[in-house]
Amino acid sequence: MNILLATIRRDLLQHVRRPADIVNPLVFFLIVISLFPLGIGPSAGTFNEIAAGVIWVAVLLATLLSIDVMFKSDYEDGALEQMVLSKQPLILVVLGKLIAQWLVSGLLMTLMSPLFALMFFVSSDGILAIAMALLLGTPTMVLLGSIGAALTLGLKNGGVLIAILVLPLYIPVLILGTAMVDAAVGGSSYTGHMLWLGALLLVTIGLAPIATQASIRISLSQ
Amino acid sequence: MWNWFHKLGSPKTFYAISGSLLPYFCVLAGIMLVAGVVWALGFVPPDYQQGHTVRIMYVHVPSAILAQSSYMMMAAAGVVYLVWRIKLADIALQCAAPIGTGLTFLALITGAIWGKPTWGTWWVWDARLTSTLVLLFLFVGVMALRSAMSGKASAGRATAMLVLVGVMNLPIIKYSVDWWFTLHQPSSFSLTEKPSMPPEMWMPLLVMVLGFYLFFFCVWMLRIRTEILNREYRSRWVRELVQ
Numbered sequence: 001m002n003i004l005l006a007t008i009r010r011d012l013l014q015h016v017r018r019p020a021d022i023v024n025p026l027v028f029f030l031i032v033i034s035l036f037p038l039g040i041g042p043s044a045g046t047f048n049e050i051a052a053g054v055i056w057v058a059v060l061l062a063t064l065l066s067i068d069v070m071f072k073s074d075y076e077d078g079a080l081e082q083m084v085l086s087k088q089p090l091i092l093v094v095l096g097k098l099i100a101q102w103l104v105s106g107l108l109m110t111l112m113s114p115l116f117a118l119m120f121f122v123s124s125d126g127i128l129a130i131a132m133a134l135l136l137g138t139p140t141m142v143l144l145g146s147i148g149a150a151l152t153l154g155l156k157n158g159g160v161l162i163a164i165l166v167l168p169l170y171i172p173v174l175i176l177g178t179a180m181v182d183a184a185v186g187g188s189s190y191t192g193h194m195l196w197l198g199a200l201l202l203v204t205i206g207l208a209p210i211a212t213q214a215s216i217r218i219s220l221s222q
Numbered sequence: 223m224w225n226w227f228h229k230l231g232s233p234k235t236f237y238a239i240s241g242s243l244l245p246y247f248c249v250l251a252g253i254m255l256v257a258g259v260v261w262a263l264g265f266v267p268p269d270y271q272q273g274h275t276v277r278i279m280y281v282h283v284p285s286a287i288l289a290q291s292s293y294m295m296m297a298a299a300g301v302v303y304l305v306w307r308i309k310l311a312d313i314a315l316q317c318a319a320p321i322g323t324g325l326t327f328l329a330l331i332t333g334a335i336w337g338k339p340t341w342g343t344w345w346v347w348d349a350r351l352t353s354t355l356v357l358l359f360l361f362v363g364v365m366a367l368r369s370a371m372s373g374k375a376s377a378g379r380a381t382a383m384l385v386l387v388g389v390m391n392l393p394i395i396k397y398s399v400d401w402w403f404t405l406h407q408p409s410s411f412s413l414t415e416k417p418s419m420p421p422e423m424w425m426p427l428l429v430m431v432l433g434f435y436l437f438f439f440c441v442w443m444l445r446i447r448t449e450i451l452n453r454e455y456r457s458r459w460v461r462e463l464v465q
Contacts, residue, residue, distance in 0.1 A: 147387055151380050155370050164366050165384060168359040169391050172398035200394070211387055218379045 003088040007096025008103075014073075015104050021069045022104045029062035029109060033116050051120035052181035055130060056174055059109050059138065064166065066105040067145035068159045070097065071216070075153050084220055090213045098146055098209065106138025122185065129184030133177040136197040143208035144169045150215035172200060231308040233450045234459050240443050248440045254433030261426040269423075278336040280427055284434035286329040289357060292322035292438060296364070297389040300382035310446075312378035313453070315385065316368060317445035321438060323361040329354055349399040356395050360388045 015022050036054045040046055074080040083093045113134050117127040148166035152158035180193035229235050262280035269276035296318045303311035333351065334344045345351065367384055371377035419427075454460045 147383075151367065151384060152370070157370075161366055161370050164359075165363045168356050168363065168395070169387070171356055172391075172394050175398045203394075207390065211383065215380065215383050218376050218383060221376050221379075 001092075004092045004096045004099075007093050008100045011097055011100035012103065015100065022066065022108075025062045025066040025105060026108060026112070028065055029058050029112070032058040032061060033119075037119075047120040048122065048185065051117060051122045051126070052130065052178045052185075054120070055113060055116055055134075056137075056177050059113075059134060060141065060167070060170055060174065062109060063105060063138065063141045063145060064163050065159075066101070067142065067149050067166075068162055070101050070146060070149045071153055080153075080216065081220055084217060090216070091209055094146070094209050094213045094216070098142060098212075101146070102139050102142045106134070106142055110134040110138060122181075125187070126181055126185040129181045129190055132194060133180045133197060136194065136201055137173045137177045140173050140197075140201045140204045141170055143204045143212075146212045147208060147215055150212045150219060153216070153219035173197070176200070228308075231306075231310045233310060233313075233454055234457075236310055237447060237450050240447060244440065244443055244447075247436060247443070251433060251436035251440050254429055254436055258426055258430035258433050262430060266423055266426055272340055275336060275339045276423075278332055280430045282329060282332040282336055283427060284431045285325045285332060286354065287431055288434050288438055289322060289326040289329050289354065291435075292318055292325060293357060293360070293385075293389065293392070296322060297385050300385040300389075303378060303382045304386070309453075310450075312382070313446050313449045314442070315378070315382060317442055317449055319361060319364050319368065321441050321445070323358065323365065325434075325438070326354060326358045326361055330358065349396075352399045353392075353396045356399075357392070360392075364388070 033054060036050070037047065040050070071080055074083070084090055110131055113130050114127045117130050122130065145162070145166050148162040149158075151165065152161050155161060176193055176197050180190045180197065183190040183193060230239065258280065262277055266277065266280075268274045296315050299311045299315040299318065302308055303315060330351070333354075337346070338344050364381055364385055368377060368381050371380055451460055451463075
């Protein structure tokens with residue numbers, strides 16, 4: 001358990017001391033969302049309909065950008081190899097890194113989302129639903145993305161590759177997330193969607209870290 | 223039994239055995255496909271609603287079945303490679319990916335061609351179509367990772383890992399897209415139930431499905447054999463074979 005907390009602490013410290021890796025995806029998220037109204041034209045009716053989809057797709061892309069660098073610096077300076085070699089279970093290290101990663105990407109985007117929902121004239125029910133959906137959906141995306149990041153360690157243009165590998169896996173989260181927001185905006189109950197997103201999250205928490213640690217071992221084995 | 227299994231796993235033995243079996247498979251596949259096509263195009267009665275367009279089914283359904291099944295076979299090869307490190311399984315996985323991609327693409331294209339006269343549109347965002355499209359993306363991802371890692375010793379295990387993650391996700395993706403309103407008819411062809419089609423329609427379909435399976439195995443085998451020669455070009459038996 002100590003190693004888990006220590007990894008979270010270490011990664012968070014690193015993020016604070018080198019904020020560019022964290023801030024840049026968030027800025028990207030902001031710009032992408034602001035581009036949609038400019039491309040579509042300023043009519044409130046269309047905004048309402050597309051808000052959920054736009055925010056979700058922007059979150060997806062921003063998550064991919066931040067996940068790309070998740071293991072990179074540790075891989076390049078050899079710290080990752082030491083983590084694999086150390087006596088501590090690798091899965092706890094991976095879990096710690098994932099939690100730290102989610103705190104600085106998924107959670108921040110969830111906290112920012114009501115602001116964007118307001119920009120898209122979403123009703124207050126919808127705003128709550130967007131935030132709840134992102135709260136449940138972003139950890140799933142970070143977990144799935146880490147598998148792609150671990151598999152593409154040390155490859156040239158790994159960023160595009162991660163997108164190709166991981167984006168298809170994000171489709172269930174995207175569908176459920178947007179459906180949940182649509183249900184909320186339409187005034188119907190969205191508990192079912194929330195339970196589904198939660199179930200997906202639990203399954204992914206159970207399985208993805210195992211796949212990620214195995215992938216790290218594979219990538220480091222050459 | 224295990225001894226035999228391991229022996230078959232050695233590239234040299236596999237090359238010899240597959241070489242002697244391949245002609246029979248190819249001839250059988252050819253007969254099945256030709257018979258199926260002639261039967262389906264010439265003798266099957268036209269559908270009472272769809273008319274002659276129903277004949278597209280005899281290419282569409284087999285390729286869609288094969289598309290999913292080739293991903294499953296790829297995943298099985300991936301498990302074998304990750305657990306037992308049998309080199310042949312890695313080769314099999316690598317060789318199945320392009321064929322599977324082609325079949326998935328064929329299923330989508332024939333589906334579009336069939337959709338135009340029956341639904342009035344080339345494409346709809348329906349559950350089955352979407353999950354087949356996602357399957358295509360998964361295949362492309364496997365090939366992309368493989369080609370990006372070419373030359374690395376860990377390429378095989380990384381690809382196998384990706385295929386396994388994809389196979390775990392396939393049912394989730396399938397059920398999540400089922401949430402949408404579904405235009406595609408539910409599958410009318412399964413192993414366990416009596417088909418809802420009359421026998422003169424499903425029998426040629428069965429022949430076509432079997433023909434597609436045999437065709438898949440033939441192409442797969444050919445690719446595996448070529449890849450074996452490619453990888454083992456330094457070994458003596460390959461040199462003797464080539465000279």
